[in-house]
Amino acid sequence: MRPLLVLALVLAGLPxxxxxxxxxxxIQAPAPCTQATxxxxxxxxxxxxxxxxxxxxxxxxxxxxxxxxxxxxMVHGTLRNADHYFTTATGAAFLAKALGDTVVIAxxxxxxxxxxxxxxxxxxxxxxxxxxxxxxxxxxxxxxxxTSFDFMDALLxxxxxKRVFPNMKxxxxxxxxxxxxxxxxxxxxxxxxxxxxxxxxxAVANPSSYAWPDAxxxxxxxxxxPQNAVAGWKEETPHTRFSYGPFDAAKVPTYDLWxxxxxxxxxxxxxxxSDDQLRRQLAARPVTYLLSQVDxxxxxxxxxxxxxxxxxxxxxxxxxxxxxxVNEHLGGKSAVLIVPECGHNDRCVYxxxxxxxxxxxxxx
Numbered sequence: 636m637r638p639l640l641v642l643a644l645v646l647a648g649l650p651x652x653x654x655x656x657x658x659x660x661x662i663q664a665p666a667p668c669t670q671a672t673x674x675x676x677x678x679x680x681x682x683x684x685x686x687x688x689x690x691x692x693x694x695x696x697x698x699x700x701x702x703x704x705x706x707x708x709m710v711h712g713t714l715r716n717a718d719h720y721f722t723t724a725t726g727a728a729f730l731a732k733a734l735g736d737t738v739v740i741a742x743x744x745x746x747x748x749x750x751x752x753x754x755x756x757x758x759x760x761x762x763x764x765x766x767x768x769x770x771x772x773x774x775x776x777x778x779x780x781x782t783s784f785d786f787m788d789a790l791l792x793x794x795x796x797k798r799v800f801p802n803m804k805x806x807x808x809x810x811x812x813x814x815x816x817x818x819x820x821x822x823x824x825x826x827x828x829x830x831x832x833x834x835x836x837x838a839v840a841n842p843s844s845y846a847w848p849d850a851x852x853x854x855x856x857x858x859x860x861p862q863n864a865v866a867g868w869k870e871e872t873p874h875t876r877f878s879y880g881p882f883d884a885a886k887v888p889t890y891d892l893w894x895x896x897x898x899x900x901x902x903x904x905x906x907x908x909s910d911d912q913l914r915r916q917l918a919a920r921p922v923t924y925l926l927s928q929v930d931x932x933x934x935x936x937x938x939x940x941x942x943x944x945x946x947x948x949x950x951x952x953x954x955x956x957x958x959x960x961v962n963e964h965l966g967g968k969s970a971v972l973i974v975p976e977c978g979h980n981d982r983c984v985y986x987x988x989x990x991x992x993x994x995x996x997x998x999x
Contacts, residue, residue, distance in 0.1 A: 667693035667739070671717070671718030677689070682781040686781065688742065688786050692738060693728075693739045693740075696740075699799055702735065704804050705737045705804060706738045707737055707806075708740045708741075708787070709739070709741045711741065711742075715745060717742060717744075720811075724740075724809075727986050731994075745759060746764040750765055760778060768783070770894070771817070771903070773903045774902060787825065788827050791831055804834070805834050807835075807836050807993075807994050808838070809840065811981035812979065816844060818839050819846070822916075823848075823920070824916065828920055836923070837923070839922060839923070839924050840925040840927075840985070841951075842950070843937055843950055844938050844953065846894050846913075851882065852880075852956075853877045853879055854879060870928075873959075874951075874955045875955070917965065918965040919967075923969070923971070927950075927973075927978055927980070954971070955971070972993070975989075
């Protein structure tokens with residue numbers, strides 16, 4: 636057999652290589668990487684020197700890929716289990732038939748600090764796994780010049796790089812539970828949103844708390860009607876019977892301190908921003924709040940601290956009150972979706988049919 640014929644037959648048997656009579660061979664686009672293993676790991680340089688942070692990604696973030704039209708960044712919860720959330724996000728992409736043209740990313744806020752047991756790679760940045768530090772733009776444990784929000788900034792800048800993703804048309808930053816706290820605060824605080832030349836939207840699911848834009852809080856009205864029972868769960872539309880007014884600081888002196896409010900932002904990513912700037916950005920930037928219909932029990936790392944309880948009795952009630960306030964008092968246009976039949980479960984939320992268009996917006 637002639638050598639060129641042998642070579643053609645061998646190449647035809649390789650993945651991604653095909654031939655047709657009279658036509659040049661076609662090299663197919665690489666298949667997405669969908670396993671939370673080392674094969675899907677990508678590294679993002681951080682700060683000065685060799686420091687770096689890890690993400691799982693379905694496609695390389697440093698090689699040109701004209702096939703990709705959108706990106707989904709999925710932030711993990713308090714357990715720092717980026718592998719689980721990567722599986723959730725890729726599963727959702729499969730259901731939405733979006734794996735081929737979407738780069739799905741799950742960043743990892745790993746920590747080897749006190750009370751943590753993550754095994755960090757060489758030069759990997761360590762984040763605090765206690766308190767609200769990583770989920771509110773706090774500085775890392777290993778590099779005081781780097782905050783958790785800087786990590787997300789770096790990711791967005793990469794995704795907006797037309798040399799790598801020339802056809803990128805939409806980026807969604809999403810998170811559930813503690814990840815929802817991260818995304819909610821990042822949405823109001825990040826410094827790159829208006830500079831990227833790629834539309835960015837945010838999907839905040841079931842956080843335990845929010846950074847309230849001023850010192851008022853919701854005063855629920857419960858007049859016995861089911862739709863006004865803000866601690867209830869039967870309604871599949873948002874409860875809206877709230878009024879707002881001053882909170883009794885004598886009961887909870889810390890209720891308005893960052894990250895529950897805007898006071899005392901002395902360190903971290905938001906320290907240099909004014910309250911008015913944060914309020915403007917909170918109202919102006921596009922965000923959808925995904926609140927589970929039955930996320931009304933103190934489960935899954937529920938924040939029962941006094942500052943959190945000042946925001947409402949349940950995660951659902953806190954979200955409903957917060958969104959209504961932002962829209963009515965700050966002129967926001969935030970969307971809210973009650974995710975039917977879901978509790979505090981990221982996979983239930985992000986694989987629900989009504990949610991798929993939120994995290995995989997149409998890109999043409």
